[in-house]
Amino acid sequence: MAVKRRYKSPGLARKLLKLMSVHYEKHSIIEDFEETFSEIMNSDGRIRAMCWYWGNALKSVLGYLKLIVYWRGMMLKNHLKIAYRNFIRHKLYSFINVFGLAIGLSICMIISLWVLRELSYDRFHEKAHRIYRIERELFRDNLYSRWPITGGRYKQALIDDYPEIENASRFWRREFAIRDHDNFVHRQEMFAVDNSIFEMFDFHLEDGDEQSALADPMTVVLTRENAIKYLGIGDAVGKSLSFEWDGELVDFMVTGILEQVPENSHIHFDMLVSIVSYKEEPYTDWRSNYLYTYVQIQENTSKQDLEKKLKTFVSQRLEPEYGDLLLQDRSIHEVLKMHLFPIIDIHLHPSPNWEVEAGGSISSVYIFSCIAVLILIIACMNFVNLSTARASKRAKEVSLRKTVGAEKQQLRVQFIQESVLLAFASFVLALVMSSLFIQAYNGIFAESLSLSAFLQLKHMFFLVGATFIVGVLAGLYPAFYLTRFEPVEVLKGIQLSGSGKSVFRRNMVIIQFSISIILIVGMFTVYKQMKYIQTRSLGFDKENVVIFPVRSQKIAQNYGSFRNKLIQNAHIISASASSEVPADFHYSNTYFSRLDSDEPVSLYLFFCDYDYTETYRMEILAGRSFSRDFTTDTEGTIILNESAAHRFGWTPEEAVGKRLEGPYSEDAAQVVGVVKNFNYKSLRREVEPMALLLSPDYIRAISVRIKPSDVWKTLSFIQKSWETTFPSERFEYRFLDSRVSQLYESEKKMQDLFVIFSVLSILIACLGLLGLVSFTAELKTKEIGIRKVLGASTGHVVVLLSKEFIKWIILANLVAWPLAWFMMNKWLQNFAYRTEIGWIVFLLAAFVTMAIAIFTFIFQTIKTACAKPVNSLRYE
Amino acid sequence: MKLLSRTEEFVLLAALFLKDEAYSVQIRKRLKDVTGKTWSYGALFISLEQLVKKGFLTSSLTGPLPERGGRSKRIYAVTPSGHKALDDIKQMERKMWEAVPDTNGG
Numbered sequence: 018m019a020v021k022r023r024y025k026s027p028g029l030a031r032k033l034l035k036l037m038s039v040h041y042e043k044h045s046i047i048e049d050f051e052e053t054f055s056e057i058m059n060s061d062g063r064i065r066a067m068c069w070y071w072g073n074a075l076k077s078v079l080g081y082l083k084l085i086v087y088w089r090g091m092m093l094k095n096h097l098k099i100a101y102r103n104f105i106r107h108k109l110y111s112f113i114n115v116f117g118l119a120i121g122l123s124i125c126m127i128i129s130l131w132v133l134r135e136l137s138y139d140r141f142h143e144k145a146h147r148i149y150r151i152e153r154e155l156f157r158d159n160l161y162s163r164w165p166i167t168g169g170r171y172k173q174a175l176i177d178d179y180p181e182i183e184n185a186s187r188f189w190r191r192e193f194a195i196r197d198h199d200n201f202v203h204r205q206e207m208f209a210v211d212n213s214i215f216e217m218f219d220f221h222l223e224d225g226d227e228q229s230a231l232a233d234p235m236t237v238v239l240t241r242e243n244a245i246k247y248l249g250i251g252d253a254v255g256k257s258l259s260f261e262w263d264g265e266l267v268d269f270m271v272t273g274i275l276e277q278v279p280e281n282s283h284i285h286f287d288m289l290v291s292i293v294s295y296k297e298e299p300y301t302d303w304r305s306n307y308l309y310t311y312v313q314i315q316e317n318t319s320k321q322d323l324e325k326k327l328k329t330f331v332s333q334r335l336e337p338e339y340g341d342l343l344l345q346d347r348s349i350h351e352v353l354k355m356h357l358f359p360i361i362d363i364h365l366h367p368s369p370n371w372e373v374e375a376g377g378s379i380s381s382v383y384i385f386s387c388i389a390v391l392i393l394i395i396a397c398m399n400f401v402n403l404s405t406a407r408a409s410k411r412a413k414e415v416s417l418r419k420t421v422g423a424e425k426q427q428l429r430v431q432f433i434q435e436s437v438l439l440a441f442a443s444f445v446l447a448l449v450m451s452s453l454f455i456q457a458y459n460g461i462f463a464e465s466l467s468l469s470a471f472l473q474l475k476h477m478f479f480l481v482g483a484t485f486i487v488g489v490l491a492g493l494y495p496a497f498y499l500t501r502f503e504p505v506e507v508l509k510g511i512q513l514s515g516s517g518k519s520v521f522r523r524n525m526v527i528i529q530f531s532i533s534i535i536l537i538v539g540m541f542t543v544y545k546q547m548k549y550i551q552t553r554s555l556g557f558d559k560e561n562v563v564i565f566p567v568r569s570q571k572i573a574q575n576y577g578s579f580r581n582k583l584i585q586n587a588h589i590i591s592a593s594a595s596s597e598v599p600a601d602f603h604y605s606n607t608y609f610s611r612l613d614s615d616e617p618v619s620l621y622l623f624f625c626d627y628d629y630t631e632t633y634r635m636e637i638l639a640g641r642s643f644s645r646d647f648t649t650d651t652e653g654t655i656i657l658n659e660s661a662a663h664r665f666g667w668t669p670e671e672a673v674g675k676r677l678e679g680p681y682s683e684d685a686a687q688v689v690g691v692v693k694n695f696n697y698k699s700l701r702r703e704v705e706p707m708a709l710l711l712s713p714d715y716i717r718a719i720s721v722r723i724k725p726s727d728v729w730k731t732l733s734f735i736q737k738s739w740e741t742t743f744p745s746e747r748f749e750y751r752f753l754d755s756r757v758s759q760l761y762e763s764e765k766k767m768q769d770l771f772v773i774f775s776v777l778s779i780l781i782a783c784l785g786l787l788g789l790v791s792f793t794a795e796l797k798t799k800e801i802g803i804r805k806v807l808g809a810s811t812g813h814v815v816v817l818l819s820k821e822f823i824k825w826i827i828l829a830n831l832v833a834w835p836l837a838w839f840m841m842n843k844w845l846q847n848f849a850y851r852t853e854i855g856w857i858v859f860l861l862a863a864f865v866t867m868a869i870a871i872f873t874f875i876f877q878t879i880k881t882a883c884a885k886p887v888n889s890l891r892y893e
Numbered sequence: 894m895k896l897l898s899r900t901e902e903f904v905l906l907a908a909l910f911l912k913d914e915a916y917s918v919q920i921r922k923r924l925k926d927v928t929g930k931t932w933s934y935g936a937l938f939i940s941l942e943q944l945v946k947k948g949f950l951t952s953s954l955t956g957p958l959p960e961r962g963g964r965s966k967r968i969y970a971v972t973p974s975g976h977k978a979l980d981d982i983k984q985m986e987r988k989m990w991e992a993v994p995d996t997n998g999g
Contacts, residue, residue, distance in 0.1 A: 053918055
């Protein structure tokens, strides 16, 4: 042997070689190559040696790849073929499997579309993460209340005091009477805003200059739709529009055409006027709150730091005017906190008071996400359950594969592949079903969800990924379960032990049914609460009241003669006018205080005419209602509600005759009566203190109580009277009960969705049960045959087969009840006035599941039980 | 009886020649020395494996060796049936050659 020097081969190539030569240990290949490498190095030099080594390494990689691709391809082809044959042979199982999972997936898809939509609110603004709404928290009457509204002075003061605040703008909700090109008067809601909204937000103009559109007084921008409505043409820039402004007609200049505000914005508008049209601030003090102030902070400023700094704003600017809050020796920072509320959170965390729009709720996002996950779990369990049950049918296949040399790993891969394949089949079916469901959903709930959100790469990726994971997870258990079989035993024909009553599968059926039961309890509870809301006495009679919105000052002036015409009709019981009607979203409030105390109480105010309590049939607890017979009932006379009387520290009887100091009359206002609490807001909330204030001039709605018979005749009579009294005003009306039910729209929607989801989940669970039962029945074919030969009746056999399943379902009920009770109790906490869940609901849920399940397996077992024993004994 | 292929015959002969040193690297070297061609390890291993399977060779691992960096090597030894197979083929070849006296075609 020549030079005995050893060299080290290139590491990467060595690793490659090692990886590729599967049997390298057998021949100690790597060492051989090492030795040869050293030899070539010694005789021919480094370059030759390297070339040789790398050449061999690469050659081995190529060979290995060729081998793998070829054989994997062959196996895949075989696996696909077998999967297809199995699918075709067991049509019912395959259908149940794919269909069940597809339903689950498509529910998930629709819910995630909805959740994505809910989460997308206000994120379309480029600067969304830097825009906050100025909100305050006030401690008063022993509780904190959230105030999303501020006064008009905040904006400039904040910009002056804090350099971190780059920009700010205000939205002030206004309502004006506008005269259209046909001289009709419309009442139009709009916002008075600063021109800076076009810089801060991604609200844009189709036409017009965003730099200056609303910079000048008496300018207005509106949507094309509105331009056509009021001016008759879409390209309205430069035209003028006449507003009824403080009782006078004022011309506003159209300076732009607004683009439609995206649906996922917490604020919507189709007309904006410049806030500078108000030549001076209408309220100059720091305590009047009437508009929303939004600020945009600098890129690198943190919200927390700025909020800390806002404390000086509170103590310097606000404290002097909030002195009365400090009665209990508290520091101003304990009773008044200023917050920056991110606009992207507004939609899901709306303020209970003075919110811009009704908004969504984070809890329904959670609830529906949970439901989506639960339903997906049910569907996956079905999938696993059925695959496993079917697996024993395939024990022979597995055993044969093992006998001809399949390794466990290969078999597992085969089964997982198969289940992924089925999962994707379900996925495709789910997409088709979703596109159908979504149309129904949009139709029912008047929403506009669209599958196109899934076209985004990230969402598509997520969906495909989720399907893949579902497939793998569902295939995992059967894969491991099946590969455990001992080929010898299976091929010898020994019955698989426990294949009919595996603990694992039993648990899954129990979990499936538990989830279904929870959903059913949820459905019944929501239904019960809705019923409770609809039938609970609201404190006023919502039936047979028609409300006519008042759109211009003209109507208010001629209201008296209109009313006189109406009350002459025998079908009209009474009529009254007011600023507010029950079941509205926005109310205004102000402070009143007792003459002998400085502590003010915040009251919601209903300005109204005589006959108001009579028209709404509110109950007077003490004193009397407003009456024309008393000359002392002048403007500003007050009727308190129960909780207001209580807040002032009076019983209803004590309150009558007392006087209150408020901003609406020179003298202190006299309390003439106390009305029983009525739910003018949603039943979610306790009835807050309010007052009816006699004021015949401030009219925004006319309420008329009519007799229930001949409603349409009465309405046409009212229309005629309207048209003769107010020839240029549009006639519109709404029934009070429809307004009230509108308050509970989100609960109604919840109820409908719960019904749909629980029906679907029960359907999926039953599909699974059907599959399992028919499988068990098939396994027991021989047993049943023998029993029948020995004299068992069909009924006996059915009982025999069902006994175990019934046990499971009872168990599922026991598991589900406490969970369901806990969850629904939590949901009911949302309501100030709520029903009890009640044991009936649970029994009902138990009954429903039991009935459906029994129906399912009686349907299936009767077939087996009725079969002739000869046929079943000949089986196998 | 199946005859040995030429490759198998050469590999067996090389193993016989190398005695205790008969492991893959040396066998390959010997084959190269005699035939003047480079043999790939792949071809060599396939033959070795076949021969072991047929029972003409046995293989055993040595203890760790310092010249292989502390690893062992697989030594091949010709079994009696291997010897017999070689004898058979040698005789057959001789018979074939004897029947043809002049290879120059003269």
